[in-house]
Amino acid sequence: MxxxxxxxxxxxxxxxxxxxxxxxxxxxxxxxxxxxxxxxxxxxxxxxxxxxxxxxxxxxxxxxxxxxxxxxxxxxxxxxxxxxxxxxxxxxxxxxxxxxxxxxxxxxxxxxxxxxxxxxxxIRHPSAKLRTGKGYHRQGKRLLTVGTDCSVGKMYTSLALTKELQDRHIKASFRATGQSGILVAGDGIAVDCVVADFIAGAIEDLAPANDADHWDIIEGQGSLFHPAFAGVSLGLLHGAQADALVVCHALGRSSMRAIDDRPLPSLVETIAVNEQLARTTNPQAKVIAIAVNTSAVDEAAAMAYCREVETQLGMPCVDPIRHGVSRIADKLNG
Amino acid sequence: MxxxxxxxxxxxxxxxxxxxxxxxxxxxxxxxxxxxxxxxxxxxxxxxxxxxxxxxxxxxxxxxxxxxxxxxxxxxxxxxxxxxxxxxxxxxxxxxxxxxxxxxxxxxxxxxxxxxxxxxxxIRHPSAKLRTGKGYHRQGKRLLTVGTDCSVGKMYTSLALTKELQDRHIKASFRATGQSGILVAGDGIAVDCVVADFIAGAIEDLAPANDADHWDIIEGQGSLFHPAFAGVSLGLLHGAQADALVVCHALGRSSMRAIDDRPLPSLVETIAVNEQLARTTNPQAKVIAIAVNTSAVDEAAAMAYCREVETQLGMPCVDPIRHGVSRIADKLNG
The missing domain is CATH 3.40.50.720 (NAD(P)-binding Rossmann-like Domain)
Structure with a gap:
């Protein structure tokens, strides 16, 4: 655009x-x-x-x-x-x-x-000429936020991570995939509005080859487990060709967004399925951290939850608003 | 339309x-x-x-x-x-x-x-008002053809199966998801052309609740393993809420369609991933047969290949053109 x-x-x-x-x-x-x-x-x-x-x-x-x-x-x-x-x-x-x-x-x-x-x-309607994806390896590093559900903090986490990396003088760009993110970034592509054939290709264009030490921080959408939006999430996952994935989650949600009686997947399942499917286009793809919206509970309960997840999964788990994302950024520093 | x-x-x-x-x-x-x-x-x-x-x-x-x-x-x-x-x-x-x-x-x-x-x-451009999917259980039986790749015979297999069931006086409808299928059926929806948000919802509308003993035979598109089109395939899989899946495959193809150096997934992997992801909206989803385009080899080699697959996988494997689909239809008869 x-x-x-x-x-x-x-x-x-x-x-x-x-x-x-x-x-x-x-x-x-x-x-x-x-x-x-x-x-x-x-x-x-x-x-x-x-x-x-x-x-x-x-x-x-x-x-x-x-x-x-x-x-x-x-x-x-x-x-x-x-x-x-x-x-x-x-x-x-x-x-x-x-x-x-x-x-x-x-x-x-x-x-x-x-x-x-x-x-x-x-800005919700793509104006760029789109093409189908290819999945060919491209230079540069990419991180994608993925979710147990929609509206679990993927944009916030992506923006916070981009800022944290830039503050550390690490080359990083936020890549917007929804209208709010586009407004913040000044450009991007609303991936839920592209013609279905072009989902992955649109993301390949949004986050093209870059310097070997540059991070594209790509805003995720939806969830592979959401019965309405998983197609968007999978195309985004394939197009992103991400090295690093961050799983975003909202504590205390009883059913997936706008769907009755559909519990959210576990973090373990979310990690496994995202890594499995991401490896179609990046065999090294790996979930490196968990970002949780803990606003449903108090500070002590939030910290206890994050510590429990860390012990279980062996990776950082933070609420980006309460705890910041520096411990996630540390994982990208090496 | x-x-x-x-x-x-x-x-x-x-x-x-x-x-x-x-x-x-x-x-x-x-x-x-x-x-x-x-x-x-x-x-x-x-x-x-x-x-x-x-x-x-x-x-x-x-x-x-x-x-x-x-x-x-x-x-x-x-x-x-x-x-x-x-x-x-x-x-x-x-x-x-x-x-x-x-x-x-x-x-x-x-x-x-x-x-x-x-x-x-x-007919490639959806004229119906679309909505997002819900994944709620709906009555009726549904079969979806899925693939190791694009252009492996999903439309042909779906049409042949519909005809075979109708010839047996079993209630069955072909549900077209591409322009050629739409022309044959007289209606349908070209799922690769819908806005990405609506992939699953479009298929829920295309194959709505029906008589408990009625089969919708839904034409698949793409492949969960194709780096361009997997998003379409996953939305279709979720929207179809299929009881039965038939994996379609083309013998002798060295790389996925229009992509360099990308071998096709194995049948075993194709079955496992399709069943796994289909169960998001239908916990009973099961691959019941394999349909192979064997035109790259002679009759004897085709038969040998199909027999080997049957032995390995324990389900019918046929070339719909060479062998017909009656043995697949037998699996839907019970």
Whole structure:
């Protein structure tokens, strides 16, 4: 896709649920230097933590893009937003959306963007020409986060690891595979939206050959055990050709996301199946650590759980938010 | 998709390679009752076996659809065909294409179709509203063909098995997942063309709950071991929720299709991994037979190979073309 232009004005409308503004919060948390402020409507009950400002104020301070900060159910573009989008285009801003509905399917927006020299970015929809995968060995080191389920912290863990490596002056790039990650990184590919034939090929292009001592930290999606999304996860695993895998998990979840009565797989099974299938394209692929979202329990219980897992599996187990990821990064240092 | 209207006139242009007219040949082989004839251009060196006839002759005999019988590399619509397509529409025929390029993206064809009350069918592109999979148990019996590689006879085996079961008065439906299969069946979904998030969900919709004694025979795609297409294969495996799996294989292939230096997996490994992963959505999933394309060797060698596999694996092993599939169907009879 064409490069996203910062600084961003994060549009969060009249959102009431913090989860509904994941796009905006990801950018604010991980690319604060790209985020000028947030644009709120009456009734909004959440915040990204950025300064609230009007559209005009943001433009006068140098904003380059208006970001639709939402991930609403259904992924639709609310018609109530259209006047604001028109105003943004009239002010010369690009618009960035991670919704399923496309900005580029709305003729009035397309016309306004053209006449103002602005770009409409539908970052969930791949714009690059895609190809099928090959699985040929490529230079460089790659790490992929995989999961026992969806929404278990794969993006967070990947971003935290990239930052930790960069802080250590190890060459590392975050490779985004979902809309929130793309907004943070400025580019990437929403792998769940590519045509099924191209899943692995898209990831081969996203994380191409690189310096021998460079790490691509690839954001995983879904789970090999999820009955809806395992195809995406397997294509991603094959395309990533990862040397290192980190298994992400959420403590205390009783069923897989959006599915009734489906317990999560064990960590042991998750490790075994991911390593087994990853070796189709990288015979050296190995799970090196576990990253757990322990927010369901208190600090002491979280630490006890992680220690138990470490003893059982013989590899680091941390909550990236509570404990940081330095012990995972240590495994990549050698 | 809307129902395809037979009888078909199979357009094979000036094709010279029998493999390049797979769409047309599949229809002629498996739905001869739907195929009125073939339309050839000067220089054509292949045939479907159907009677050659002109467009006007086909129309006067009752043809309802012109089928683009090709699967050219790149999947493009050759501009040399456009006058024929226009003539077909002017004569009231629908047009059916399995190419990657869409008939519906050509404004002059769309206009001609509208003014003549005809339909342009891009059968490789899903028209149904798709959803994500759930993996919930559904009634009815299902068989899925899986493979050591792409292009190893999964469609042929599935069609042959469906016919064999129907000949035995067992309730059975062929479920098409590729463009050639769709043309034969009259409907289906090209699973390699759906958005990655929807692979499993598309197959749940393609093969929905049915009578307890009804078999859906689902055409497989790709291979769990193919570095380009395994994501499609796994989503299909999960969505199919198959009770019975048939492993398809091609004898004498030195590397996986379109990939250098990648030997095919063994039958033992193919069985083990398919059963393991299929059990995510059907704990009873079991490989019941092997179907081998033995065309690379002579009759005696083919028989010797199949006998050896049977001894090793303890299940029927047949070449569906040379030996038929009755011994596979026997396994579904009980």
């Amino acid at each position: 064409s490069q996203l232009k910062a600084p961003y004005l994060l549009f969060i409308g009249d959102a009431k649920d913090p989860l509904s503004i994941k796009m905006a919060r990801s950018a604010a948390d991980w690319s604060p230097e790209k985020c000028l402020g947030e644009l709120r409507l009456d009734g909004c009950e959440v915040t990204t933590g950025c300064t609230a400002m009007s559209l005009d104020e943001a433009v006068s301070r140098g904003a380059k893009s208006l970001v639709l900060g939402f991930a609403n159910s259904g992924g639709y573009i609310d018609s109530a937003w259209l006047p604001i989008l028109q105003q943004a285009l009239a002010s010369g801003l690009d618009i960035i959306s991670g919704l399923h509905d496309r900005l580029n399917d709305l003729p009035e927006l397309v016309a306004a963007a053209q006449s103002n020299g602005c770009t409409l970015h539908d | 809307s129902q395809l209207k037979a009888p078909y006139l199979l357009f094979i242009g000036d094709a010279k390679d029998p493999l390049s007219i797979k769409m047309a040949r599949s229809a002629a082989d498996w739905s001869p009752e739907k195929c009125l004839g073939e339309l050839r251009l000067d220089g054509c060196e292949v045939t479907t076996g159907c009677t050659a006839m002109s467009l006007d002759e086909a129309v006067s005999r009752g043809a309802k659809s012109l089928v683009l019988g090709f699967a050219n590399s790149g999947g493009y619509i050759d501009s040399a065909w456009l006058p024929i397509l226009q003539q077909a529409l002017a004569s009231g025929l629908d047009i059916i294409s399995g190419l990657h390029d869409r008939l519906n993206d050509l404004p002059e064809l769309v206009a001609a179709a509208q003014s003549n009350g005809c339909t342009l069918h891009d």
